[in-house]
Amino acid sequence: MTNLILIGPPGAGKGTQAQILCERYGIVQISTGDILRQAVKDQTELGKKAKEYMDAGDLVPDAVVIGIIEDRIAEPDCKNGFILDGFPRTVEQAEALDSILKEKNLPLKAVINFEVPDEELVKRLLGRAEKEGRADDNIDTIKNRIKVFKEKTAPLIQYYERTGILKNISGVGTVEEISERVRETLES
Numbered sequence: 001m002t003n004l005i006l007i008g009p010p011g012a013g014k015g016t017q018a019q020i021l022c023e024r025y026g027i028v029q030i031s032t033g034d035i036l037r038q039a040v041k042d043q044t045e046l047g048k049k050a051k052e053y054m055d056a057g058d059l060v061p062d063a064v065v066i067g068i069i070e071d072r073i074a075e076p077d078c079k080n081g082f083i084l085d086g087f088p089r090t091v092e093q094a095e096a097l098d099s100i101l102k103e104k105n106l107p108l109k110a111v112i113n114f115e116v117p118d119e120e121l122v123k124r125l126l127g128r129a130e131k132e133g134r135a136d137d138n139i140d141t142i143k144n145r146i147k148v149f150k151e152k153t154a155p156l157i158q159y160y161e162r163t164g165i166l167k168n169i170s171g172v173g174t175v176e177e178i179s180e181r182v183r184e185t186l187e188s
């Protein structure tokens, strides 16, 4: 069973690398961002709760996303393993995840932290705005998302460093170069 966490600022390439890893290891990608965007689109209760935060580039409350993950990893398609893409994003989420995994007896293989300089992130996200038309890919929201990452999510790097499973990987380069770095790191 291969369970992975991908950490990195918005635009670091987590989603792209998660898709490659899914195929490589036959596991599922769990993106809280994708789940929330779908809920907003479907105008569900969850979507209504999340929309304002997402439009501003702020984090959706911890309790909401923790509930999503707890339900999702209990689904049968997660039996070979899963990649958490965009979760956890706060220390509180990481602590909640630890207890969920412990209770279910699920091991974490690695936490991969993609490192990309700010200027490169802004460039990529503005490019994605043109291509995908995501509501939160505009310059003000992008700046806020990077700030929120530094304040709320970057502390997770120290959090997982203590567990010994943190792998820092440069997220600069082509998709193939980065996926090879990930492969080497996981298979060495």
Ligand code: AMP
Binding pocket: 010, 032, 033, 034, 036, 053, 054, 055, 057, 058, 059, 060, 061, 062, 065, 085, 086, 087, 088, 089, 093, 136, 145
């Ligand atoms: P992402 O697609 O991962 O960049 O997420 C898009 C937006 O969804 C974020 O800016 C947050 O508003 C929200 N979101 C996604 N994952 C989380 C999470 N783990 N905790 C809180 N908010 C989240």
